[in-house]
């Protein structure tokens with residue numbers, strides 16, 4: 001079977017497609033015939049050995065996938081051959097067949113396409129865990145989302161609205177912000193042309209911003225934190241702009257505010273039952289049309305290099321997918 005592999009650290013051009021042996025499911029595992037897998041910002045970091053998680057080589061990328069169950073291992077009773085499934089799988093799914101622990105799989109609801117389902121796990125899983133479990137976002141509160149048109153940012157905008165917040169989307173172009181409005185944002189800030197701190201202070205009014213969702217980092221983190229409300233929560237999601245910000249802690253003291261870290265991958269491993277409940281909520285919203293994931297583009301496996309370069313070029317609204325099987 002075909003597999004996209006990282007055999008040496010480096011940019012997307014170092015990835016190779018090779019024929020490898022089709023795996024067989026072990027006890028507790030399911031063999032999935034992959035249809036669509038999704039890429040994330042961190043796939044570019046993993047192949048360059050710049051991510052916190054460094055799998056042994058050769059490894060594949062794309063930590064979330066959809067497809068059909070081809071075979072089941074000993075002891076698996078909750079899935080059958082032919083089931084359409086979606087999964088988070090941290091060692092990579094950019095290959096024609098992958099074995100996944102049955103506990104990491106969910107059924108794709110009827111009426112939901114594999115492309116839509118492939119968008120769900122990492123971005124919506126992260127943003128829902130962030131806003132609900134870490135941010136304790138409440139109805140009527142104000143939420144500011146940085147990098148709001150990207151993968152996790154778009155999911156945070158949509159989920160913020162579902163949770164009843166007043167959502168301020170912040171991004172680097174008017175075109176991206178128009179997209180955020182279509183996803184439900186109430187207000188927008190273009191941080192390429194406007195001063196983020198003063199605009200957020202203005203939009204937060206007397207109260208300030210209750211929850212700030214930051215996947216971008218760099219200088220924007222402190223600028224945003226300066227607009228936070230009394231008892232506000234600043235969610236540390238990631239550092240897409242590169243630099244890891246340093247924060248003057250007097251700002252937290254003055255507002256009685258919290259800096260809260262979010263690490264969805266660790267949450268899935270440490271609190272699998274809580275994560276499963278979150279995924280059930282998300283699948284329910286996907287099935288009834290409440291959630292509308294946006295697919296930016298779909299590339300064949302052979303064009304994974306172009307797909308990863310699009311993410312690195314900051315040129316994505318929503319998700320980038322790899323189509324692998326029929």
Ligand SMILES: NC(=O)c1ccc[n+]([C@@H]2O[C@H](COP(=O)([O-])OP(=O)(O)OC[C@H]3O[C@@H](n4cnc5c(N)ncnc54)[C@H](OP(=O)(O)O)[C@@H]3O)[C@@H](O)[C@H]2O)c1
Nearest residue numbers: 041147150151152171172215237238239240241262263264
């Ligand atoms: N904590 C967790 O559990 C968790 C889970 C998933 C992802 N993450 C992290 O969240 C961050 C965003 O991931 P994502 O999948 O949403 O990525 P993405 O789709 O590529 O979006 C990232 C956004 O960041 C902004 N950005 C600013 N400077 C950038 C730069 N130099 N290069 C690329 N983007 C830049 C871009 O928006 P503008 O152009 O509008 O600024 C872009 O839309 C990453 O750091 C990722 O590792 C964390």
